[in-house]
Amino acid sequence: MLGVACILIYLAIWKKFEPLLLLPMGFGSLLANLPLSMMASTDTGGLLNFFYQGVKHEILPPIIFMGVGALTDFGPLLANPTTLLLGAAAQIGVYTTLIGAVYLGFNMQEAAAIGIIGGADGPTSIFIASKLAPHLLAPIAVAAYSYMSLVPLIQPPIMKLFTTEEERKIKMEQLKPISQTVKIVFPVVVTIVCCLLLPGVTPLLGMFMLGNMFRESGVTARLHETTETHLINIVTIMLALSVGSSMTADSFLRIETIKIIVLGLLAFSFATAGGLLFGKLMCKLSGGKVNPLIGSAGVSAVPMAARVSQKVGADADSSNFLLMHAMGPNVAGVIGSAVAAGVFVSLFGDVGSAVDTHAALAPVIGNPEPGMQALATVVEVVKQ
């Protein structure tokens, strides 16, 4: 395991693979695997065991999401809201991987945690893994962040495979400007709509939208600045060290790790293909006004995936500027992967307790959530 830790440190420093994450993760793993160091996530009373409580109790990923929200501009998405569908289509990678994982012998909860790698969203992957399959947290986090850093290598061949030269040259109309009031109202509306429909998504999406409110409200400059810089940096260190501390030999040096690495690559590839194919459909339906390349940005991985769309588009026609158009599906991908995570939490997480609560309340307030009961039925079927 010391060798694996050193490889992660090497990849971070010399290959620049998500260094902000892989460096502390690798060093955390190094510390955890030193004999008698008491630095593994399971060493009660050890330093990294305290940090790990933030992962175990789902505290750190939502705080990272708040920072991401503070860094996110929803302007391109609001200017062209139909690109939300590209963010939804790219989630196909999550579900094809889930099916593949089940086929390879993982149970449904483990498969869900592996599948969410296709959401290309590190904090979401860690959030779901810690909730549904904590024993797979380390390989899932390593796969998610490694492939996110490899987006510029993974996506272009798939983009060229699924699109023609003419499609890549399509120039899109300039985006309309959006009122600042809409930008302020949007996070509140998303929080209400999504969190009412999928309560499991609230920790991630709620904090994401809070961070965005700090940014757009214009009255919390200090909170915005802190959230998008110092807070997200501090929490990133703690999160990566915690994940690294869970990378012990018995949890990482297993055949399952290799399966997860392979499935993670498939997840990214299918997610890219799903976004592209839906982009092609939108291109056809819009009469050639949508460049299908922006579909690949629906995999999240902000802003790397949008940059890749821009680059591949510019390779076909150097006067083609797709970056801002691709930011719409890119941000939609973040929302889409959070919603996908919410679906998994609703299906395999704490839905039982929520249903119990609603059952207790039913005589008082009627039958408030038939959707929850439907989900509970599905859970029962899946368990059987």
Added chain:
Amino acid sequence: MEASVSAALSVSALAMAVIFTVLTLLIFTIKALVKLIPYKAPPAPPARKASASSAAPGQDDQVAAITASLAAHMGKRPDEFRIVNIQSR
């Protein structure tokens, strides 16, 4: 194994349907928001008033340079005095 894969297929179909439904709902919400609260261009910044000085057009750089030099020489702030005329010889 077969039962598990079929369950995974059911979960996937259900989840994709939920995601598309939620995001479609958001699309209509955004469209309604954008329609209800249209973008208004910010008022154009007021046109720069013509300089009170009688310096000829194109002499702005000279006025700025002379103002800075005089301010340093007299120990005053630039807004405490005004250059009203420049005559070339």
